[in-house]
Amino acid sequence: MSRLMLLVCQLLVAVVCLGLWQLLATVPIFGHMLLPPFFFSNPVNVGSQIFEWFSTGVIWKHLAITLWESILAFAIGSFGGVMVGFWFARQPRVAAVFDPYVKMANALPRVVLAPIFTLWLGLGIWSKVALGVTLVFFIVFFNVYQGVKEVSKTVLDNGRMLGMSEQQLMRHVYWPSALSWMFSSLHTSVGFAVVGAVVGEYLGSAAGLGYLIQQAEGVFDVAGVFAGMFVLSIFVILIDIVVTIVERRLLVWRPNAGEARG
Amino acid sequence: MQAGVTAGSTAVALDDATVAFRLAGNRVYTAVQQARLNVEHGEFVAIVGPTGCGKSTLLNIAAGLLKPVSGSVRIFDAPLNGLNKDAGYLFQADALFPWKTAIDNVAIGLETSGTPRAEALERAQSWLAQVGLGAFGNRYPHMLSGGQRKRIGLAQVLIRDPKILLMDEPFGPLDAQTRQIMGNLLLQLWNADRKAVLFVTHDLEEAIALADRVVIMSAGPGARIIGDWRVPLARPRDIMEVRMDKEFHSLHREIWSVLKDEVLKGYAQSAQAPAAAG
Numbered sequence: 001m002s003r004l005m006l007l008v009c010q011l012l013v014a015v016v017c018l019g020l021w022q023l024l025a026t027v028p029i030f031g032h033m034l035l036p037p038f039f040f041s042n043p044v045n046v047g048s049q050i051f052e053w054f055s056t057g058v059i060w061k062h063l064a065i066t067l068w069e070s071i072l073a074f075a076i077g078s079f080g081g082v083m084v085g086f087w088f089a090r091q092p093r094v095a096a097v098f099d100p101y102v103k104m105a106n107a108l109p110r111v112v113l114a115p116i117f118t119l120w121l122g123l124g125i126w127s128k129v130a131l132g133v134t135l136v137f138f139i140v141f142f143n144v145y146q147g148v149k150e151v152s153k154t155v156l157d158n159g160r161m162l163g164m165s166e167q168q169l170m171r172h173v174y175w176p177s178a179l180s181w182m183f184s185s186l187h188t189s190v191g192f193a194v195v196g197a198v199v200g201e202y203l204g205s206a207a208g209l210g211y212l213i214q215q216a217e218g219v220f221d222v223a224g225v226f227a228g229m230f231v232l233s234i235f236v237i238l239i240d241i242v243v244t245i246v247e248r249r250l251l252v253w254r255p256n257a258g259e260a261r262g
Numbered sequence: 263m264q265a266g267v268t269a270g271s272t273a274v275a276l277d278d279a280t281v282a283f284r285l286a287g288n289r290v291y292t293a294v295q296q297a298r299l300n301v302e303h304g305e306f307v308a309i310v311g312p313t314g315c316g317k318s319t320l321l322n323i324a325a326g327l328l329k330p331v332s333g334s335v336r337i338f339d340a341p342l343n344g345l346n347k348d349a350g351y352l353f354q355a356d357a358l359f360p361w362k363t364a365i366d367n368v369a370i371g372l373e374t375s376g377t378p379r380a381e382a383l384e385r386a387q388s389w390l391a392q393v394g395l396g397a398f399g400n401r402y403p404h405m406l407s408g409g410q411r412k413r414i415g416l417a418q419v420l421i422r423d424p425k426i427l428l429m430d431e432p433f434g435p436l437d438a439q440t441r442q443i444m445g446n447l448l449l450q451l452w453n454a455d456r457k458a459v460l461f462v463t464h465d466l467e468e469a470i471a472l473a474d475r476v477v478i479m480s481a482g483p484g485a486r487i488i489g490d491w492r493v494p495l496a497r498p499r500d501i502m503e504v505r506m507d508k509e510f511h512s513l514h515r516e517i518w519s520v521l522k523d524e525v526l527k528g529y530a531q532s533a534q535a536p537a538a539a540g
Contacts, residue, residue: 152355152357154355154356154357155357155358155359157327157351157353158351158353158357158358158359159359160327160345161325161350161419162370162374162418162419162422163374163375163422164374165374168374172359172370173359176361180361252402253360253361253362253363253402253403253404254360254402254404255404
């Protein structure tokens with residue numbers, strides 16, 4: 001299938017779905033509405049809500065806050081994950097001691113932490129960042145840990161025979177290997193950073209996309225809820241495109257760069 | 263038959279080196295038993311033996327990656343402690359750094375010992391040219407063929423100008439034609455400054471074609487060195503032509519008569535006791 005044809009087909013799916021939705025939500029069939037407007041709204045209303053958000057500019061503030069929270073959660077979570085992952089992989093005893101606690105913490109559904117973070121950090125961005133960090137940290141941590149542990153023994157021996165000190169091995173062998181594992185999970189960890197931010201906002205905040213959705217839901221504004229969802233999806237797709245570009249650049253040395261996912 | 267030993271210029275000397283590994287259940291697997299081997303300065307020695315006989319183990323002792331449980335290793339008459347800093351090691355498996363380009367892979371050997379990056383890159387480029395890959399410097403290892411990767415590996419090791427070259431079936435995974443080309447390349451590079459070489463292979467023909475001396479190991483476990491032949495072929499050699507030589511054939515027949523029994527023994531043992539061979 002050519003690129004143009006593919007694009008046309010993809011657009012067609014959207015048009016058919018939206019058309020059906022509009023039709024079933026506005027035209028009664030056999031005297032009764034299959035998609036009652038109160039529960040389903042309709043694409044025109046959702047669209048005009050989105051248009052209003054962008055034309056008045058209210059949405060930018062919320063987008064900026066969600067984006068900022070996601071970036072902070074990703075940055076802090078990744079940094080912590082890389083550091084601890086490295087430390088544990090190089091110190092098997094430390095890893096053995098902490099192992100059950102790491103598993104326990106990872107098994108905990110992170111949503112239950114949200115109230116605690118709100119209590120500790122308030123309604124501002126930091127309670128959302130903290131929630132995102134707890135999600136991102138474990139993904140990066142496990143990947144880096146694996147990356148450092150699974151460095152090929154031959155490559156390590158080769159480094160030693162080429163005269164690398166422990167520090168140089170760290171820089172030229174362990175570090176790139178760990179980072180490659182981290183980057184291969186980039187899509188997952190960035191996605192979780194956004195999830196942490198939005199869920200945190202939804203559970204209690206004063207701004208952000210999650211807040212917008214929660215506010216609309218509070219007043220049974222279904223069009224607002226759908227509008228928030230659409231904006232959120234576009235937002236995540238845009239972030240994912242950026243991640244793909246970054247990944248392509250960073251993992252050129254890998255066979256099938258850009259297709260690797262964690 | 264036994265090669266003469268001149269004191270003072272021995273690059274690698276193994277004195278009754280024995281290597282054993284501890285297996286599960288407190289069993290001990292002796293890989294190499296009392297290996298006694300001298301590689302003189304500038305000498306090309308090939309070690310041949312049946313698969314799994316501990317040839318690689320012998321190289322790892324000489325490299326200092328493994329320590330013998332008894333016996334000793336001397337490098338230029340000094341006992342070896344820790345890694346052998348005079349040696350370059352070309353591994354059997356892929357050992358290039360996959361995240362570095364070809365030129366960075368070659369330059370790293372100089373950078374580790376403090377050569378400025380610009381100079382290291384310049385010299386790496388000239389080494390790439392010497393192994394025939396001058397135009398491939400910015401490729402990553404996964405974009406190169408197996409033979410090209412081995413060339414990069416060779417340049418990576420040789421750029422450090424090691425006094426001793428340890429090679430573990432370096433051309434094992436390559437096809438027959440590429441092996442011959444790589445063999446000639448190795449001989450040509452070696453001819454320039456004649457380092458001491460310890461070359462492990464399971465291919466007797468390759469060993470005779472390349473080496474000054476061919477050393478035969480018995481089947482493991484507890485592999486020993488059971489034969490040592492001088493190769494009387496003139497240098498410089500061409501690998502393809504040398505195989506036509508009469509002397510090549512008579513030497514091959516002589517060594518093979520000893521090696522054959524060990525190869526058969528090796529097969530029998532690996533068929534009987536798979537656990538012990540692992």
